[in-house]
Amino acid sequence: MKNSQLYKGSLNTIIMKLLEENGKMYGYEITQKVKAITSGELNITEGALYPALHKLEAEGILDVEMEKVDNRMRKYYKLTEKGTTETVNRLSELEDFIRNMQSLVNPSPKLEF
Amino acid sequence: MKNSQLYKGSLNTIIMKLLEENGKMYGYEITQKVKAITSGELNITEGALYPALHKLEAEGILDVEMEKVDNRMRKYYKLTEKGTTETVNRLSELEDFIRNMQSLVNPSPKLEF
DNA sequence: GTATTATGTATAAGATTCTTATGTATATTT
DNA sequence: AAATATACATAAGAATCTTATACATAATAC
Structure with a gap:
């Protein structure tokens, strides 16, 4: 993701936080949500x-649930109980x-006067 | 480093910033510097x-310079010109x-009243 | 007086995470 | 009719890191 190695290792945390916030995705x-929140960055x-x-x-950490929408398959994910605990950590x-x-x-934080 | 994958990809940035700040290390x-700054974390x-x-x-990005201190070898690193530019990025x-x-x-940042 | 810890650099095997490329399939827009 | 958007999946390879090992000197602890 993107041209910076800094994001390496952060994907799981991002996924878990979004699921905690939105219930299921x-x-x-x-x-699309990540792209929107970060203004495409x-x-x-x-x-x-x-x-x-x-x-x-x-x-x-996650539970899965299939759903057919508009003749297309969607796999909805949500946090398990364990996943919710793990997300806090x-x-x-x-x-x-x-x-x-x-x-x-x-x-040395810049002090402003 | 540590029990969190989040730091993955950040090592180069840390090294370059410390060298920018301290000249050579x-x-x-x-x-030791990283340990001290992060309180051992x-x-x-x-x-x-x-x-x-x-x-x-x-x-x-870096230049190297050998130095013998207390009968032990040290390899001092410092930023090159290119390295200094790259550090800004x-x-x-x-x-x-x-x-x-x-x-x-x-x-949703918590608003305090 | 010898064993451990601190100082100092180095590499190699394997794990983890990600990029890039490819594959499949339907719906919508151009 | 072609391209883009929606939707999921995997496989090869790159990049970064962990863990283990190796070597060497200095200082401290027992």
Whole structure:
């Protein structure tokens, strides 16, 4: 996704947070939501997304539910109980990560008078 | 480094920022500096650090300079001209990344009255 | 006095995550 | 009729990191 390696490792957290927020979503919907929220800056590729969803399902983080809409198949994903708990941890880790990165690149905050 | 995949992809940016700030540093010094700044939360492993330094050197981002201190060898790294330019870009990418991640996980900022 | 920890660099095997390319299929727009 | 949007899937390879191992000197602990 995108021309920056920084996003590597953040996809699972993004998926889980969106599902926590929206109840249930299908793959394509996730890609569009992410694109919209980031003003087109972050584009999740299918090659990254679908294997990630399958893995989260295999780990018991997500439940899946098929639905046929407009003659097309949709796989809706939602957080399991375990997944909901795990999401809290992931978001906490993300906060720590962002805080640490800001400490590293912003050693002396500019004081304004 | 650490028990979170989120840091994956951020090592180069961290190295470059520290070198921009401190002029020149050697590998072990970088690991200690990062540990100190993050209060022990982020530990750069040698297996990640040294290959990263070698690659940045091969890409012309870093210059190396050997120095013998206390009968031990040290390899001091510093940014090249190209590396200095590249650092500006990386830090800009990091800002975008952090902003995007905050948008994704913080959709409705809590208003306080 | 010797064993551990700290300092210092290095590589190699394997895991994880992602990119890029490809495949299939239907609906809509040009 | 062709291209784009919607929808899911996988496979090969790249990039990054973990874990383990290796070597070497200095300082500290027992």
